[in-house]
Amino acid sequence: MGFSRGGTSDGPGSIQYLRLQRASSRSDIFPKLVAMQRNLKARHFAVFRVTGAGLPNKRKLVCELDNWGAGSGEHQGVLVSSYGDMFLDHIEMSILPIVWTGTEKGAYSEAGDFSSLVRKIDDRIMPSSGIAFPVRLGALGNGYVTFLSGSLELGSNLIIDQHVRSCQVMMDLLALDERRSVPAESLSEREVACLQLAGDGRISEEIAEKLGLSVHTVNAYLGSATIKLNSVNRIQAIAKAIRLGYIH
Incomplete structure (x- = not known):
């Protein structure tokens, strides 16, 4: 996926930005997610990778990183059981972020009309409202960067910016996986x-x-x-x- 944004050549939407901010370990990715969480006024984040791509009935979402703390497995289970199948189908057809309204008071605050940038779900299955940014990087790099809260702060520019940053997070994870698989013989x-x-x-x-x-x-x-x-x-x-x- 890619976005074209105005501004300087080293902004969040540029290739140079993605190169310079590359993570060397998973510990480098966590602060990036925390910063995104603050931008969105979210309470929690979770990064899911799609596994089993191309295999009928074998696809599933696997959580790579989250900050749910104690009981994280339970939170992951609720999110996956609520929206997992829909997430898997959606990423095959679209890269629009998915926004849902929770049962908690507040939902999300809107700065302007961003309906054309997202797919909205209003069935109120989850306690918390949330947004899931889909990223497609190939069979091993597909997944979602999700944020949840009683009340998210959303706007067109913010959604675009955080989607670009979500792409970077998934690129970092994919690069770390590839680095581990590179042969011991390094390049001359x-x-x-x-x-x-x-x-x-x-x-x-x-x-x-x-x-x-x-x-x-x-x-x-x-x-x-x-x-x-x-x-x-x-x-x-x-x-x-x-x-x-x-x-x-």
Whole structure:
């Protein structure tokens, strides 16, 4: 998913922002979620990953991070049993955030009309109101970043901004998983240099001229880097190298 936002080139909606703010561990992700929770005036957050993608009747939501504290399993169970099936179906068709009204007094306060940006549910199943930001990054990176409270503070700009940040959170989780699966053999300096230039849009001939290598050697370095990163092509290798912090 992606959003186009006005402002400086290093704002929350930019690729540069996503690169610079990359998490090195799960402990780096938690403060980001806490900051988002404060922005939304929420009481709790939970990050769910979709597992079993592509397997009939095997898909389910698995909680990766939350701050429910004691009894977190019970809270997760209530949310999943209430909206889990709908969440799984929704993410296959739409990336609109889902907003629901709880049975507690307050629901959510609205700053302007943001109805076109969300899917609203008013069946009042959950005690708390909430918002769930869907993120689609591929079979292993799909999921939701959810926030719950007696009264959420929502507005168009805030929803867009927090959706972008939710995407970053899921990218961080996916990158951490990929980092653990990367072979012990790391990329060489030449492989990193070739990937960096390829990521900057240079073709093999330009990379060869820049580094003083033959085109054959450049392609060999890019090929070996692609294999080490367990990628199917150069484009996927570049994207993975960015997520893992080899290049920027």
